[in-house]
Amino acid sequence: MPLNKSETFERTEDLIGELRASGLKVTEQRVLVLGELAGDCTHPTAQELFERIKDRHPGISFATVYNTLNALERARRIAALDVGGPRRFDPNRARHDHAICDRCGSVRDVDPVDASLPDPMLDGFAVERIERVYRGLCSECGTSSEASNTDRRNEDG
Protein backbone atom coordinates (compact mmCIF):
# COMPACT_ATOMS: atom_id res chain seq x y z
CA MET A 1 0.00 0.00 0.00
CA PRO A 2 1.50 3.36 -1.00
CA LEU A 3 1.88 6.11 1.54
CA ASN A 4 -0.55 8.44 -0.16
CA LYS A 5 1.08 11.52 1.25
CA SER A 6 -0.96 14.51 0.31
CA GLU A 7 0.66 17.06 -1.96
CA THR A 8 0.47 19.70 0.71
CA PHE A 9 3.31 18.80 3.05
CA GLU A 10 3.01 20.88 6.16
CA ARG A 11 5.89 23.16 6.86
CA THR A 12 7.87 22.68 10.02
CA GLU A 13 6.75 26.02 11.36
CA ASP A 14 3.13 24.99 10.92
CA LEU A 15 3.77 21.76 12.80
CA ILE A 16 5.39 23.72 15.61
CA GLY A 17 2.41 26.03 15.76
CA GLU A 18 0.07 23.08 16.01
CA LEU A 19 2.06 21.54 18.83
CA ARG A 20 2.01 24.82 20.71
CA ALA A 21 -1.69 25.23 20.09
CA SER A 22 -2.18 21.74 21.52
CA GLY A 23 -0.41 22.80 24.70
CA LEU A 24 2.61 20.57 24.10
CA LYS A 25 6.25 21.46 24.40
CA VAL A 26 7.91 21.55 21.02
CA THR A 27 10.61 18.95 20.57
CA GLU A 28 12.28 17.60 17.48
CA GLN A 29 10.69 14.19 18.07
CA ARG A 30 7.20 15.59 18.24
CA VAL A 31 7.66 17.59 15.08
CA LEU A 32 8.78 14.40 13.37
CA VAL A 33 5.79 12.42 14.64
CA LEU A 34 3.21 15.01 13.72
CA GLY A 35 4.90 15.66 10.39
CA GLU A 36 4.94 11.98 9.56
CA LEU A 37 1.27 11.55 10.34
CA ALA A 38 -0.02 14.79 8.82
CA GLY A 39 -1.22 14.22 5.31
CA ASP A 40 -1.05 10.44 5.62
CA CYS A 41 -4.48 8.98 4.98
CA THR A 42 -3.49 5.34 5.50
CA HIS A 43 -4.27 5.42 9.24
CA PRO A 44 -0.90 4.11 10.39
CA THR A 45 -0.24 2.45 13.73
CA ALA A 46 2.26 3.79 16.25
CA GLN A 47 4.62 1.00 15.24
CA GLU A 48 4.41 1.93 11.56
CA LEU A 49 5.11 5.58 12.25
CA PHE A 50 7.98 4.62 14.52
CA GLU A 51 9.57 2.48 11.79
CA ARG A 52 9.34 5.26 9.26
CA ILE A 53 10.73 7.93 11.55
CA LYS A 54 13.49 5.68 12.82
CA ASP A 55 14.93 5.45 9.31
CA ARG A 56 15.68 9.15 9.32
CA HIS A 57 16.18 9.61 13.05
CA PRO A 58 17.60 6.37 14.52
CA GLY A 59 17.78 7.68 18.06
CA ILE A 60 14.04 8.07 18.57
CA SER A 61 12.30 5.61 20.87
CA PHE A 62 9.01 3.88 20.40
CA ALA A 63 7.69 5.18 23.72
CA THR A 64 8.21 8.74 22.58
CA VAL A 65 6.28 8.16 19.37
CA TYR A 66 3.56 6.39 21.32
CA ASN A 67 3.33 9.04 24.02
CA THR A 68 3.29 11.83 21.48
CA LEU A 69 0.44 10.24 19.58
CA ASN A 70 -1.53 9.85 22.79
CA ALA A 71 -0.83 13.46 23.74
CA LEU A 72 -1.97 14.69 20.33
CA GLU A 73 -5.10 12.58 20.61
CA ARG A 74 -5.93 13.95 24.05
CA ALA A 75 -5.51 17.42 22.60
CA ARG A 76 -7.86 16.35 19.78
CA ARG A 77 -5.28 17.32 17.18
CA ILE A 78 -5.49 13.79 15.79
CA ALA A 79 -7.99 10.98 16.20
CA ALA A 80 -7.40 7.43 17.37
CA LEU A 81 -9.19 4.52 15.73
CA ASP A 82 -10.01 1.38 17.69
CA VAL A 83 -11.05 -1.06 15.04
CA GLY A 84 -9.49 -4.30 16.23
CA GLY A 85 -5.77 -4.92 16.15
CA PRO A 86 -3.38 -2.16 17.08
CA ARG A 87 -4.73 1.35 17.48
CA ARG A 88 -4.58 3.48 14.34
CA PHE A 89 -4.18 7.21 14.07
CA ASP A 90 -5.88 9.68 11.79
CA PRO A 91 -4.65 13.25 11.23
CA ASN A 92 -7.84 14.31 9.46
CA ARG A 93 -9.98 16.42 11.76
CA ALA A 94 -12.70 17.00 9.19
CA ARG A 95 -15.88 15.02 9.70
CA HIS A 96 -15.54 11.77 7.78
CA ASP A 97 -16.27 8.07 8.04
CA HIS A 98 -14.20 4.92 7.61
CA ALA A 99 -14.47 1.74 5.60
CA ILE A 100 -12.66 -1.25 7.08
CA CYS A 101 -11.98 -4.45 5.18
CA ASP A 102 -12.98 -7.57 7.09
CA ARG A 103 -10.30 -9.55 5.33
CA CYS A 104 -7.14 -7.44 5.11
CA GLY A 105 -7.95 -4.86 7.75
CA SER A 106 -7.20 -1.84 5.61
CA VAL A 107 -8.92 1.40 6.63
CA ARG A 108 -10.12 3.93 4.09
CA ASP A 109 -11.64 7.37 4.48
CA VAL A 110 -15.21 7.78 3.28
CA ASP A 111 -17.05 11.03 2.66
CA PRO A 112 -19.73 11.52 5.28
CA VAL A 113 -23.27 10.79 4.19
CA ASP A 114 -24.46 13.85 5.99
CA ALA A 115 -22.06 16.15 7.73
CA SER A 116 -24.56 17.47 10.23
CA LEU A 117 -24.75 16.04 13.69
CA PRO A 118 -28.13 14.73 14.75
CA ASP A 119 -29.56 15.53 18.18
CA PRO A 120 -26.70 16.61 20.43
CA MET A 121 -28.64 15.00 23.26
CA LEU A 122 -29.66 11.39 23.09
CA ASP A 123 -31.84 10.46 26.02
CA GLY A 124 -29.39 11.85 28.56
CA PHE A 125 -26.26 11.06 26.58
CA ALA A 126 -24.38 14.18 25.48
CA VAL A 127 -23.20 13.42 21.96
CA GLU A 128 -19.91 15.05 21.08
CA ARG A 129 -19.10 13.25 17.86
CA ILE A 130 -20.16 10.36 15.70
CA GLU A 131 -18.05 7.72 14.03
CA ARG A 132 -19.54 5.68 11.28
CA VAL A 133 -17.72 2.51 10.25
CA TYR A 134 -18.49 0.56 7.11
CA ARG A 135 -17.49 -3.09 7.30
CA GLY A 136 -17.14 -5.33 4.31
CA LEU A 137 -14.59 -6.17 1.65
CA CYS A 138 -12.31 -3.64 0.02
CA SER A 139 -12.04 -3.61 -3.75
CA GLU A 140 -8.90 -5.76 -3.73
CA CYS A 141 -10.22 -8.42 -1.38
CA GLY A 142 -13.67 -8.39 -2.94
CA THR A 143 -12.47 -9.22 -6.44
CA SER A 144 -10.06 -11.97 -5.45
CA SER A 145 -12.50 -13.72 -3.15
CA GLU A 146 -10.09 -16.53 -2.23
CA ALA A 147 -8.48 -16.22 1.16
CA SER A 148 -5.74 -13.65 0.94
CA ASN A 149 -2.31 -14.02 2.45
CA THR A 150 -2.93 -10.92 4.52
CA ASP A 151 -6.04 -12.48 6.05
CA ARG A 152 -6.63 -11.27 9.59
CA ARG A 153 -9.42 -13.70 10.45
CA ASN A 154 -8.70 -17.37 10.97
CA GLU A 155 -10.97 -20.30 10.47
CA ASP A 156 -11.99 -23.14 12.77
CA GLY A 157 -14.78 -23.05 15.26
Place this chain on the structure above:
Amino acid sequence: MPLNKSETFERTEDLIGELRASGLKVTEQRVLVLGELAGDCTHPTAQELFERIKDRHPGISFATVYNTLNALERARRIAALDVGGPRRFDPNRARHDHAICDRCGSVRDVDPVDASLPDPMLDGFAVERIERVYRGLCSECGTSSEASNTDRRNEDG
Protein backbone atom coordinates in the same frame (compact mmCIF):
# COMPACT_ATOMS: atom_id res chain seq x y z
CA MET B 1 -23.94 -1.24 36.70
CA PRO B 2 -26.83 -3.72 36.91
CA LEU B 3 -26.91 -6.72 34.65
CA ASN B 4 -30.02 -5.63 32.82
CA LYS B 5 -30.98 -9.15 31.90
CA SER B 6 -33.98 -9.05 29.67
CA GLU B 7 -37.14 -10.67 30.98
CA THR B 8 -37.07 -13.23 28.21
CA PHE B 9 -34.41 -15.67 29.35
CA GLU B 10 -33.70 -18.06 26.55
CA ARG B 11 -34.42 -21.69 27.25
CA THR B 12 -31.57 -24.16 27.12
CA GLU B 13 -33.04 -25.91 24.13
CA ASP B 14 -33.10 -22.63 22.24
CA LEU B 15 -29.47 -22.02 23.07
CA ILE B 16 -28.61 -25.50 21.85
CA GLY B 17 -30.45 -24.86 18.63
CA GLU B 18 -28.53 -21.65 18.10
CA LEU B 19 -25.20 -23.33 18.67
CA ARG B 20 -26.10 -26.03 16.16
CA ALA B 21 -27.30 -23.44 13.67
CA SER B 22 -23.95 -21.72 14.09
CA GLY B 23 -22.16 -24.93 13.17
CA LEU B 24 -20.68 -25.46 16.62
CA LYS B 25 -20.61 -28.58 18.69
CA VAL B 26 -22.90 -28.31 21.66
CA THR B 27 -21.09 -28.44 24.98
CA GLU B 28 -22.17 -27.46 28.45
CA GLN B 29 -19.60 -24.67 28.48
CA ARG B 30 -20.87 -23.15 25.25
CA VAL B 31 -24.46 -23.25 26.45
CA LEU B 32 -23.35 -21.41 29.56
CA VAL B 33 -21.47 -18.77 27.59
CA LEU B 34 -24.24 -18.12 25.10
CA GLY B 35 -26.85 -18.19 27.84
CA GLU B 36 -24.92 -15.71 29.93
CA LEU B 37 -24.52 -13.29 27.06
CA ALA B 38 -27.98 -13.62 25.54
CA GLY B 39 -30.28 -10.93 26.82
CA ASP B 40 -27.45 -8.98 28.42
CA CYS B 41 -27.35 -5.50 26.94
CA THR B 42 -24.36 -4.27 28.97
CA HIS B 43 -21.82 -5.42 26.34
CA PRO B 44 -19.66 -7.45 28.70
CA THR B 45 -16.05 -8.40 28.09
CA ALA B 46 -14.85 -12.00 27.94
CA GLN B 47 -13.36 -11.54 31.40
CA GLU B 48 -16.67 -10.35 32.85
CA LEU B 49 -18.59 -13.26 31.37
CA PHE B 50 -15.94 -15.66 32.62
CA GLU B 51 -16.23 -14.31 36.18
CA ARG B 52 -19.97 -14.68 36.19
CA ILE B 53 -19.97 -18.18 34.77
CA LYS B 54 -17.17 -19.32 37.05
CA ASP B 55 -19.33 -18.63 40.09
CA ARG B 56 -21.77 -21.32 39.04
CA HIS B 57 -19.35 -23.54 37.15
CA PRO B 58 -15.89 -23.27 38.76
CA GLY B 59 -14.24 -25.71 36.36
CA ILE B 60 -14.61 -23.60 33.24
CA SER B 61 -11.51 -21.98 31.83
CA PHE B 62 -11.07 -18.51 30.49
CA ALA B 63 -9.74 -19.81 27.18
CA THR B 64 -12.95 -21.75 26.61
CA VAL B 65 -15.08 -18.68 27.22
CA TYR B 66 -12.82 -16.63 25.00
CA ASN B 67 -12.72 -19.18 22.20
CA THR B 68 -16.48 -19.69 22.34
CA LEU B 69 -17.09 -15.98 22.02
CA ASN B 70 -14.77 -15.80 19.05
CA ALA B 71 -16.47 -18.79 17.45
CA LEU B 72 -19.90 -17.24 17.94
CA GLU B 73 -18.65 -14.00 16.47
CA ARG B 74 -17.22 -15.72 13.42
CA ALA B 75 -20.58 -17.42 12.97
CA ARG B 76 -22.14 -13.95 13.26
CA ARG B 77 -24.39 -15.13 16.10
CA ILE B 78 -23.00 -12.33 18.26
CA ALA B 79 -21.10 -9.16 17.47
CA ALA B 80 -17.75 -7.99 18.81
CA LEU B 81 -17.16 -4.35 19.65
CA ASP B 82 -13.70 -2.83 19.38
CA VAL B 83 -14.09 0.48 21.11
CA GLY B 84 -10.84 0.79 23.01
CA GLY B 85 -9.99 -1.32 26.01
CA PRO B 86 -10.90 -4.99 26.04
CA ARG B 87 -13.18 -6.31 23.31
CA ARG B 88 -16.85 -6.29 24.20
CA PHE B 89 -19.57 -8.64 23.00
CA ASP B 90 -23.12 -7.93 21.95
CA PRO B 91 -25.80 -10.61 21.58
CA ASN B 92 -28.18 -8.28 19.76
CA ARG B 93 -28.25 -9.06 16.06
CA ALA B 94 -30.83 -6.41 15.23
CA ARG B 95 -29.50 -3.32 13.52
CA HIS B 96 -28.63 -0.82 16.22
CA ASP B 97 -26.01 1.73 17.17
CA HIS B 98 -23.90 2.35 20.26
CA ALA B 99 -23.21 5.27 22.54
CA ILE B 100 -19.89 5.14 24.35
CA CYS B 101 -18.99 7.40 27.25
CA ASP B 102 -15.61 9.07 26.88
CA ARG B 103 -15.20 9.18 30.63
CA CYS B 104 -16.40 5.89 32.10
CA GLY B 105 -16.35 3.77 28.96
CA SER B 106 -19.89 2.43 29.34
CA VAL B 107 -21.56 1.25 26.15
CA ARG B 108 -25.25 1.68 25.54
CA ASP B 109 -27.52 0.55 22.73
CA VAL B 110 -29.11 3.26 20.63
CA ASP B 111 -32.00 2.88 18.21
CA PRO B 112 -30.76 3.26 14.65
CA VAL B 113 -31.46 6.60 13.01
CA ASP B 114 -32.37 4.86 9.80
CA ALA B 115 -32.41 1.11 9.56
CA SER B 116 -31.80 1.00 5.84
CA LEU B 117 -28.34 0.43 4.51
CA PRO B 118 -27.07 3.02 2.09
CA ASP B 119 -25.32 2.00 -1.13
CA PRO B 120 -24.11 -1.57 -0.76
CA MET B 121 -21.21 -0.56 -2.98
CA LEU B 122 -19.01 2.33 -2.04
CA ASP B 123 -16.52 3.09 -4.78
CA GLY B 124 -15.35 -0.52 -4.97
CA PHE B 125 -15.85 -1.34 -1.29
CA ALA B 126 -18.55 -3.98 -0.72
CA VAL B 127 -20.42 -2.79 2.36
CA GLU B 128 -21.78 -5.60 4.49
CA ARG B 129 -22.78 -3.70 7.59
CA ILE B 130 -22.50 -0.32 9.24
CA GLU B 131 -21.63 0.51 12.80
CA ARG B 132 -22.42 3.93 14.12
CA VAL B 133 -20.80 5.00 17.35
CA TYR B 134 -21.82 8.05 19.34
CA ARG B 135 -19.07 9.42 21.55
CA GLY B 136 -19.65 11.81 24.40
CA LEU B 137 -20.69 11.74 28.03
CA CYS B 138 -23.29 9.42 29.45
CA SER B 139 -26.00 10.86 31.65
CA GLU B 140 -24.12 10.00 34.84
CA CYS B 141 -20.78 11.42 33.77
CA GLY B 142 -22.37 14.44 32.09
CA THR B 143 -24.16 15.66 35.19
CA SER B 144 -21.25 15.18 37.61
CA SER B 145 -18.71 16.82 35.39
CA GLU B 146 -15.83 16.35 37.85
CA ALA B 147 -13.47 13.53 37.03
CA SER B 148 -15.10 10.24 37.94
CA ASN B 149 -13.38 7.47 39.84
CA THR B 150 -14.00 5.14 36.94
CA ASP B 151 -12.22 7.51 34.60
CA ARG B 152 -10.55 5.67 31.74
CA ARG B 153 -8.66 8.65 30.37
CA ASN B 154 -5.71 10.12 32.20
CA GLU B 155 -4.48 13.65 32.14
CA ASP B 156 -1.04 15.15 31.45
CA GLY B 157 0.62 15.79 28.12
Place this chain on the structure above:
DNA sequence: GTTACTGCAAACACTTTGCAGGAGA
Protein backbone atom coordinates in the same frame (compact mmCIF):
# COMPACT_ATOMS: atom_id res chain seq x y z
C1' DG C 1 -14.01 -43.83 15.44
C1' DT C 2 -13.18 -39.20 14.13
C1' DT C 3 -13.17 -34.62 14.94
C1' DA C 4 -13.72 -30.75 17.62
C1' DC C 5 -13.58 -28.85 22.29
C1' DT C 6 -11.69 -28.17 27.01
C1' DG C 7 -8.43 -26.69 30.39
C1' DC C 8 -4.06 -25.33 31.44
C1' DA C 9 -0.16 -22.74 30.85
C1' DA C 10 2.73 -20.34 28.28
C1' DA C 11 3.54 -17.28 24.48
C1' DC C 12 2.31 -13.37 22.03
C1' DA C 13 0.88 -8.59 20.92
C1' DC C 14 0.09 -4.23 22.20
C1' DT C 15 0.07 -0.54 25.64
C1' DT C 16 1.67 1.85 29.55
C1' DT C 17 4.87 3.26 33.18
C1' DG C 18 9.15 4.30 36.35
C1' DC C 19 13.12 6.44 36.30
C1' DA C 20 17.36 9.08 35.44
C1' DG C 21 19.16 12.33 32.45
C1' DG C 22 18.25 16.24 29.32
C1' DA C 23 15.90 19.89 26.76
C1' DG C 24 12.18 23.49 26.38
C1' DA C 25 10.04 27.65 28.18
Place this chain on the structure above:
DNA sequence: TCTCCTGCAAAGTGTTTGCAGTAAC
Protein backbone atom coordinates in the same frame (compact mmCIF):
# COMPACT_ATOMS: atom_id res chain seq x y z
C1' DT D 1 15.04 27.07 37.32
C1' DC D 2 11.14 24.36 36.85
C1' DT D 3 8.72 21.42 34.39
C1' DC D 4 7.98 18.43 30.84
C1' DC D 5 10.02 15.19 27.56
C1' DT D 6 13.10 11.39 26.07
C1' DG D 7 14.89 6.84 25.91
C1' DC D 8 15.25 2.59 27.93
C1' DA D 9 13.54 -1.31 29.90
C1' DA D 10 10.32 -3.60 32.33
C1' DA D 11 5.69 -4.38 33.66
C1' DG D 12 0.84 -4.45 32.66
C1' DT D 13 -3.15 -5.79 30.05
C1' DG D 14 -5.54 -8.33 26.79
C1' DT D 15 -5.42 -12.07 23.21
C1' DT D 16 -4.07 -16.34 21.20
C1' DT D 17 -2.01 -20.94 20.89
C1' DG D 18 0.10 -25.86 21.74
C1' DC D 19 -0.93 -29.86 23.66
C1' DA D 20 -2.86 -33.89 25.93
C1' DG D 21 -7.04 -35.62 27.44
C1' DT D 22 -12.11 -35.80 26.69
C1' DA D 23 -16.66 -35.32 24.89
C1' DA D 24 -19.77 -34.60 20.86
C1' DC D 25 -21.46 -36.53 16.86
